[in-house]
Amino acid sequence: MSLRVALIGYGVIGHVHAPIIKEHATLCAVCDTDPDKASDFKDIPFYTDYKEMLLKEKPDIVHICTPHYLHTEMILTALSMDIHALCEKPMCINETDIGRILEAERNSKAMLGICQQNRYNPANLYLKAAADKAATKSATGQLCWHRGKDYYMSAAWRGKWNTEGGGCLINQALHTLDILQWLVGMPRALRATVSNMTLSDTTEVEDSAIVLGEGENPFVLSATVGFACDQAVSVSLMLGERKMTAEGNRVYEGDTVHVFDNARELGKACYGSSHETLISDFYDCVTTGRHFPIDGAEAAKVIRLILAAYKSEGKPVTI
Numbered sequence: 001m002s003l004r005v006a007l008i009g010y011g012v013i014g015h016v017h018a019p020i021i022k023e024h025a026t027l028c029a030v031c032d033t034d035p036d037k038a039s040d041f042k043d044i045p046f047y048t049d050y051k052e053m054l055l056k057e058k059p060d061i062v063h064i065c066t067p068h069y070l071h072t073e074m075i076l077t078a079l080s081m082d083i084h085a086l087c088e089k090p091m092c093i094n095e096t097d098i099g100r101i102l103e104a105e106r107n108s109k110a111m112l113g114i115c116q117q118n119r120y121n122p123a124n125l126y127l128k129a130a131a132d133k134a135a136t137k138s139a140t141g142q143l144c145w146h147r148g149k150d151y152y153m154s155a156a157w158r159g160k161w162n163t164e165g166g167g168c169l170i171n172q173a174l175h176t177l178d179i180l181q182w183l184v185g186m187p188r189a190l191r192a193t194v195s196n197m198t199l200s201d202t203t204e205v206e207d208s209a210i211v212l213g214e215g216e217n218p219f220v221l222s223a224t225v226g227f228a229c230d231q232a233v234s235v236s237l238m239l240g241e242r243k244m245t246a247e248g249n250r251v252y253e254g255d256t257v258h259v260f261d262n263a264r265e266l267g268k269a270c271y272g273s274s275h276e277t278l279i280s281d282f283y284d285c286v287t288t289g290r291h292f293p294i295d296g297a298e299a300a301k302v303i304r305l306i307l308a309a310y311k312s313e314g315k316p317v318t319i
């Protein structure tokens with residue numbers, strides 16, 4: 001029988017999730033506080049109150065595609081009702097909420113999954129397989145994108161500490177930082193500088209960050225959304241003399257270029273193409289009882305790194 005799936009938040013990323021849900025399950029209801037969004041869902045119930053939707057529809061799974069500051073409360077509500085929750089990144093935006101979410105996960109019969117879909121990119125999986133065989137490794141990541149005033153003016157929650165929880169690091173570069181720690185492991189300590197070089201008249205938060213993960217297996221992330229345009233994210237893994245660089249669907253290794261078949265791209269190219277792969281894996285876990293790999297504890301790792309980066313001001317912060 002097809003899984004009954006509900007969706008909260010039909011904004012930019014909700015538009016990517018909805019067609020995938022329809023293809024792999026039954027989209028049974030949608031909730032958005034903007035009632036105009038109902039016009040896309042004439043055949044299924046539409047709600048403006050997510051708690052009412054969860055109570056009345058009792059879906060098997062709910063996708064949470066809302067602004068960052070709402071994730072914790074929505075995850076806690078779904079898990080308390082034993083409804084499986086697949087939430088967009090970031091899982092949450094402060095340390096207290098990490099604990100609340102992990103406790104709710106332990107007390108629930110339902111599963112929590114967080115959409116850190118770049119872990120499913122074939123090029124990143126190639127690096128991960130090599131990294132897992134090596135004891136000593138290091139990694140670098142670079143993200144150069146453009147997010148201008150129009151992006152930050154497109155929704156009131158963007159660009160503010162209390163609603164977005166940060167800027168370039170917690171939003172755009174979260175995936176790259178997550179891939180770095182996934183490849184080489186959590187650092188012993190972290191140093192970071194964050195700055196707002198191009199958007200200080202528009203946002204409270206950083207547009208750029210340098211993050212150094214320190215320990216046996218170090219990493220460095222350099223990220224900015226103050227560049228002129230979006231470039232492909234680049235992640236390099238170094239194992240002694242061996243260096244592999246993943247960019248899009250390619251891995252460059254010496255003179256060799258490995259080209260992978262990516263899943264189809266839905267939404268902006270910079271989201272990558274693995275939303276569908278992650279969502280169908282989550283559905284498979286719900287159906288079979290297999291544990292979903294990006295659970296609360298796993299997603300908490302990158303949140304802890306980001307919160308440490310915001311504290312650091314260039315000085316080491318123990319992780």
Ligand SMILES: NC(=O)c1ccc[n+]([C@@H]2O[C@H](COP(=O)([O-])OP(=O)(O)OC[C@H]3O[C@@H](n4cnc5c(N)ncnc54)[C@H](O)[C@@H]3O)[C@@H](O)[C@H]2O)c1
Binds near residue numbers: 066
């Ligand atoms: N994984 C990725 O690559 C990726 C890409 C883009 C966005 N995202 C994440 O998706 C989430 C949403 O981002 P977005 O760009 O779609 O934002 P958005 O502002 O475009 O959409 C958010 C939607 O949520 C609705 N909403 C707000 N409060 C609500 C509430 N209380 N109940 C129900 N609906 C509510 C809004 O009306 C809006 O339609 C964020 O966490 C963002 O970081 C992830």
